[in-house]
Amino acid sequence: MLISFEDFQANLAQVMGQIAAACRKVGRKPESVTLLPVTKNHPVDVARYAWEAGLRSVGENRVQEALGKMGDVDVQLRWELIGPLQSNKSKKVAESFARVQTVDRVKIAKALDRYAGEAGRTLSVLLQVNAGRDPAKSGVELEEAPALLEAALACPNLKVDGLMTIAPVSDDPEVALRTFASLRECRDALGERFGVDLPELSMGMSGDMEEAIAEGSTMVRVGTALYGQRNYAG
Numbered sequence: 400m401l402i403s404f405e406d407f408q409a410n411l412a413q414v415m416g417q418i419a420a421a422c423r424k425v426g427r428k429p430e431s432v433t434l435l436p437v438t439k440n441h442p443v444d445v446a447r448y449a450w451e452a453g454l455r456s457v458g459e460n461r462v463q464e465a466l467g468k469m470g471d472v473d474v475q476l477r478w479e480l481i482g483p484l485q486s487n488k489s490k491k492v493a494e495s496f497a498r499v500q501t502v503d504r505v506k507i508a509k510a511l512d513r514y515a516g517e518a519g520r521t522l523s524v525l526l527q528v529n530a531g532r533d534p535a536k537s538g539v540e541l542e543e544a545p546a547l548l549e550a551a552l553a554c555p556n557l558k559v560d561g562l563m564t565i566a567p568v569s570d571d572p573e574v575a576l577r578t579f580a581s582l583r584e585c586r587d588a589l590g591e592r593f594g595v596d597l598p599e600l601s602m603g604m605s606g607d608m609e610e611a612i613a614e615g616s617t618m619v620r621v622g623t624a625l626y627g628q629r630n631y632a633g
């Protein structure tokens with residue numbers, strides 16, 4: 400069911416309040432955290448809601464679904480891919496998305512680089528790291544992150560903005576805290592080792608925003624808290 404714009408605005412105010420409170424708690428500026436509304440499994444209307452509320456980027460996790468929606472909005476939203484990417488879709492993705500947050504292997508980096516080059520553009524990416532060592536999550540293993548970054552930095556048509564992770568599902572907030580701290584430490588170590596700036600840490604969702612912000616998140620990806628439960632049937 401599509402939520403009303405008024406209900407979305409109320410949810411947005413609530414989420415912005417949560418972000419500000421989480422920032423205050425650890426002495427960060429609220430502007431240091433960007434909210435990425437996640438519109439997956441919702442009608443394209445909710446991407447328009449985001450635009451009308453002044454947000455300029457949205458996150459989608461299925462390529463096909465996102466491409467369809469892109470054709471249905473007439474505003475200049477930036478679309479970020481936050482779901483798994485198969486290499487046979489990398490041409491479309493390199494042409495259409497503003498950023499890919501889920502680069503987790505060299506093969507995908509190279510494919511995106513090639514197609515971004517053919518499209519005459521530079522594609523922003525994040526490396527997805529399995530910082531929680533969760534067998535159920537994708538992402539490059541922490542030990543393999545340096546090799547992946549090295550390969551991505553060698554791609555002339557990619558711009559590596561930083562890292563992304565998804566914390567393991569757990570009732571214990573310590574698990575999320577440890578995961579997010581580990582992504583930040585990984586970023587710091589990579590930055591030093593390769594002498595590059597990796598400013599973006601995409602971590603935190605509806606259920607673990609506060610932990611992510613405490614550990615340095617610069618982007619929280621939020622679906623449920625903004626738009627309600629997703630309609631998994633369609």
Ligand SMILES: *Cc1c(COP(=O)(O)O)cnc(C)c1O
Pocket residue numbers: 437439460481482565604605606620621622623624
């Ligand atoms: C769905 C999804 C989100 C949003 O999750 P919510 O719990 O609904 O806020 C964030 N990140 C990724 C990678 C997702 O797939």
